[in-house]
Amino acid sequence: MSLYRDEGVVLRVQKLGEADRIITLLTRRHGRIRAVAKGVRRTRSKFGASVEPFSHVDVQLYAGRNLDIVTQAESLTAYGEQLVGDYSRYTAGTAVLETAERLTAEEREPALRLFLLVIGALRTLTERDPSLVLDAFLLRAMSVSGYAPALLDCARCGAAGPHRAFSVPAGGVVCAACRPAGAASPPPATLALMADLMAGEWEAAEATETRTRRDASGLVAAHLQWHLERGLRSLPLVERR
């Protein structure tokens, strides 16, 4: 497999040397990979524009010893072009990319469902409230990675819900008997919104009030950061409307 082809989303780019970049891709078949794109920072580069963050690209890679080398790249959809014009969408988008990178712990471990979620989120970001899209993505991405918060039945004993208390360390809603100290008591509407976002019930989600959305965002962020152990750098910079 010295030369192979795949499609992927560019998650991150880092400068390397004079004119090269290391790009981190989440691919359909090979999971997260890091590859060197040579000469892309030169103005004459043929594929510089197609390996920008958010780009959905069709790439040909040459398997190197440590890092792979991008030999060809063709842009399928440049989501970045659609997102940069709007600061809220752009910052929400970067949080999607950083989460995808952090949730793929191992390189080359296939993560098809996460890949599809990222593509879906980037597409939806241009159409719906970016803050809601981001929270929906975070919930579903956690669910794909095995960190789904319990939203109905108790996270500890499994007692049938609905319950009032939400505890991040316990893993979601908890019943009155299991409730640990320091658990939050969000309004029922907040938990309902999270369930709607998880299920993709956009109409119900978009009918909620700003305060409910802010509460839900807070719980989602707390839950995510608890499981990632180290906070996301882009999350505090997301502009919430």
Place this chain on the structure above:
Amino acid sequence: MYEGAVQDLIDELGRLPGVGPKSAQRIAFHLLAADPADVKRLVTALTEVKDKVRFCRICGNVTEQDECRVCRDPRRDLTAICVVEESKDVVAIEKTREFRGRYHVLGGAISPIEGIGPDDLRVRELMTRLADGTVEELILATDPNLEGEATAAYLARLVKPMGLRVTRLASGLPVGGDLEYADEVTLGRAFEGRRQVDV
């Protein structure tokens, strides 16, 4: 592995960008064989760059005085400010001799994934400069990559209520290049920004 001072020099040189272990070794031995006066000059240059150079009070460009050469120049147009990411960009634009206004160096671009937000750049200083109303045009000359575009979009939205003319550098085909080798995004932008040909 060499002894003491030689190895220390190789290690220090090897930390510079773009200098690998072999290059570091080559430079170290070049310095060892060089005239002592040449090495002295290099040492002075290195010390002075850290001692004397600071950032312009007005635009943030590198300078040895309180204000940089561009900001001190009375012939510069005070009604236009060109926003760039780095001091290197000021030099690049100065070489074109196209722009007679002043600059504002942000010190980078907005990149949430690296944890860099608007508060980490010299955005507040820019807003202070624009507040007195002398500036009529703001030229956004951040890099034509994703972070640069996002920064430009952010600044454009921020200064919109001030009612000044905000422009963005054009994107398009490089001079001396072939059309068929241009990537789709660049070629698309070139079409978008095409101009009337005056005959």
